[in-house]
Amino acid sequence: METTMTAAILPDSMGHFGQFGGMFVPETLMTPLQDLTKAYEEAKADPAFQKELDDLLKNYVGRPTPLYFAERWTEKLGGAKIYLKREDLLHTGAHKINNAMGQILLAKRLGKTRIIAETGAGQHGVATATVCARFGMECVVYMGKVDMERQALNVARMRLMGAEVRAVTAGQATLKEAVNEAMRDWVASVENTHYIIGSALGSHPFPMIVRDFQRVIGLEAREQILEREGRLPDLLIACVGGGSNAIGMFHPFLNDDSVRMMGVEAGGHGIFPEQHAARFQGGKLGVLQGTKTWLLANDDGQIELTHSVSAGLDYAAIGPEHAYLQDSARVEYTYATDEEALAAFKELAHTEGIIPALESSHAMAYVSKVAGSLPKTDIIIANLSGRGDKDVEQAVKFLLPDIPLG
Numbered sequence: 001m002e003t004t005m006t007a008a009i010l011p012d013s014m015g016h017f018g019q020f021g022g023m024f025v026p027e028t029l030m031t032p033l034q035d036l037t038k039a040y041e042e043a044k045a046d047p048a049f050q051k052e053l054d055d056l057l058k059n060y061v062g063r064p065t066p067l068y069f070a071e072r073w074t075e076k077l078g079g080a081k082i083y084l085k086r087e088d089l090l091h092t093g094a095h096k097i098n099n100a101m102g103q104i105l106l107a108k109r110l111g112k113t114r115i116i117a118e119t120g121a122g123q124h125g126v127a128t129a130t131v132c133a134r135f136g137m138e139c140v141v142y143m144g145k146v147d148m149e150r151q152a153l154n155v156a157r158m159r160l161m162g163a164e165v166r167a168v169t170a171g172q173a174t175l176k177e178a179v180n181e182a183m184r185d186w187v188a189s190v191e192n193t194h195y196i197i198g199s200a201l202g203s204h205p206f207p208m209i210v211r212d213f214q215r216v217i218g219l220e221a222r223e224q225i226l227e228r229e230g231r232l233p234d235l236l237i238a239c240v241g242g243g244s245n246a247i248g249m250f251h252p253f254l255n256d257d258s259v260r261m262m263g264v265e266a267g268g269h270g271i272f273p274e275q276h277a278a279r280f281q282g283g284k285l286g287v288l289q290g291t292k293t294w295l296l297a298n299d300d301g302q303i304e305l306t307h308s309v310s311a312g313l314d315y316a317a318i319g320p321e322h323a324y325l326q327d328s329a330r331v332e333y334t335y336a337t338d339e340e341a342l343a344a345f346k347e348l349a350h351t352e353g354i355i356p357a358l359e360s361s362h363a364m365a366y367v368s369k370v371a372g373s374l375p376k377t378d379i380i381i382a383n384l385s386g387r388g389d390k391d392v393e394q395a396v397k398f399l400l401p402d403i404p405l406g
């Protein structure tokens with residue numbers, strides 16, 4: 001069987017996916033990033049590294065995740081067969097731990113003793129705090145002050161596991177500022193510190209490393225569907241924030257021409273300025289936080305505010321490999337609005353007894369939109385990137401306004 005980290009052709013040695021990606025970082029980070037690239041290439045070729053990672057993924061993280069046939073939802077929508085890749089069942093409740101676990105093993109290999117991370121909703125912060133506790137490493141998580149207030153439970157989880165959560169008060173005090181602060185820390189501390197980036201974003205080699213650690217999603221799904229159905233799926237669907245769960249699912253199928261792929265961005269209140277986070281809907285080509293990609297900016301090049309009901313999709317830039325896959329028309333991209341995501345959140349809960357994360361609900365909204373129009377012989381695999389427990393309070397406000405929360 002193909003292992004979780006099989007080499008891919010892209011990016012090139014400077015991190016380019018076609019015209020996208022690259023290394024737009026301060027001079028002081030060039031050497032550390034090159035060292036990281038080299039160490040990663042060596043780790044990838046080392047069977048002992050792969051073995052340790054596979055063992056932890058199996059016994060600590062909870063892999064493989066099931067590929068579940070959503071029978072009732074399929075019947076209800078009346079078209080293509082719907083399978084869900086259950087990343088929501090992983091330890092800490094989302095796919096982010098696949099990457100956090102891979103990267104902490106890399107940090108250990110590099111002899112680093114301290115980990116930093118940024119987090120928006122807190123999901124990546126929790127995954128990072130978790131693996132730091134597991135390996136006894138010092139952990140500092142940068143988080144916007146506004147996000148800390150909105151995601152108090154995740155802040156408590158991180159602190160409980162021994163992480164220091166540092167409030168960032170600059171600018172909008174959300175994810176973008178938290179990334180800036182983490183970068184600033186890293187420039188000063190790179191000697192003993194590894195920066196675990198949470199999505200397929202930032203300077204090379206991060207988009208590649210994060211993708212490779214998330215490829216396990218697609219590799220498992222491929223094997224599971226071949227076993228269940230004896231053939232490849234017709235359509236893959238995943239939500240796209242920075243793009244890590246989507247690229248992890250899509251990447252092992254890129255050479256299978258019969259497999260269509262759809263990435264679903266956050267349409268927020270609709271495609272109006274500052275009301276969404278759908279970078280392919282009127283975004284611009286630019287550079288943000290280390291990489292060249294599509295982003296939401298005004299005519300002066302200032303990064304625009306974004307909005308989504310799901311904090312994990314609420315970011316102005318998209319991972320550079322998605323920019324490349326969109327440009328080359330290998331993957332299609334659409335969006336779901338807040339309202340459509342909330343409707344799908346409820347529909348999946350009612351129909352299958354599964355409460356999806358609001359991020360994942362964007363992918364589910366597209367399933368809901370498209371499945372009925374496809375033949376019954378078609379097969380869809382949708383990535384259920386995380387569980388929705390964290391979102392229940394927020395969703396209930398919209399969906400069940402009359403039910404008191406206690």
Ligand SMILES: *Cc1c(COP(=O)(O)O)cnc(C)c1O
Binds near residue numbers: 094095123241245
């Ligand atoms: C963070 C998050 C996302 C978005 O991040 P990607 O890097 O685009 O995958 C999606 N789903 C869940 C459950 C998340 O926590």
